[in-house]
Amino acid sequence: MQFLTDDLSSSDVIQLLTEHMTDMHTTSPPESSHTLDLSGLKHPSVRFWVCRSGDKDNTLLGCVALKYLKEGHGEIKSMRTASSQRGRGVGRYMLEQLMAFAQSAGYSEISLETGTQPFFYPAHQLYRNFGFQDCPPFADYQPDPHSRFMHFSF
Template sequence: MAYRVETGDLTDPAILDLLRLHLDEMYQWSPPESVHALPPEKLAEPGVTFFAAWDGTSLAAVGALKELDAERGELKSMRAAPGYRGKGAGEAILLHLIEEARRRGYRWLGLETGRPEPFQPAARLYAKHGFRECGPFGDYVSDVFSMFMSIDL
């Protein structure tokens, strides 16, 4: 399936609903100190670019690229809509974010995800595209719940 990926409108009700679902699930599956997903107001801050993948007029997935410095970026708030899980929507966003990172001249891209079972499909997707487990970066600290992954671009 082909998705149209574009800069996302953080006032769009469909996008806000998916981000709310994402945050609710993160708090359901994670201890509060290990929830690193960004709410919409943080996704709108300078240095963060938010994207949405669309299937016609239906929102399929979201994700963001946060600039850490001139050569490094971080993936944030990656989430496929429930009806699009396993249908390539998350992969479409991931590939777009990797390409955007390369276009910006980043040499490294990192992410934080959880270790428990609900996070394993995402971890497998990242690994499929070359991400490997690494240590904490930026302001993160090591904890048993979080998994950090990175790729050299």
């Protein structure tokens, strides 16, 4: 697997993000869906990566973004494993790479918002396995029964 920065211009990346946004809007009420669209992911405060197979097909396996919130604090956004690749360790690999980048870039804390519905249970477990713990809303988020907030400190 390869973890690469990406400019969000290729059709397979756009298709994966469209699938991601559709699932998020289908799974969570509109007021509780905090996904970034393409313009949001292209904002200068956001760094975006893809995970590709690294073979001759260079298949897109997943994507993830890190949004700068303030000095030393970032937020994981748009973490998505392609449906056909789930259960193969892609999410774990991307999270390992993102966390290594964050630590080397001087971040001292990483937060995230995810849903509370059963669809999100595998993500909850992945984040817990990395040491993320539940926390109160951060940044501009408000308490929401459909949102779960998690935090990790280096």
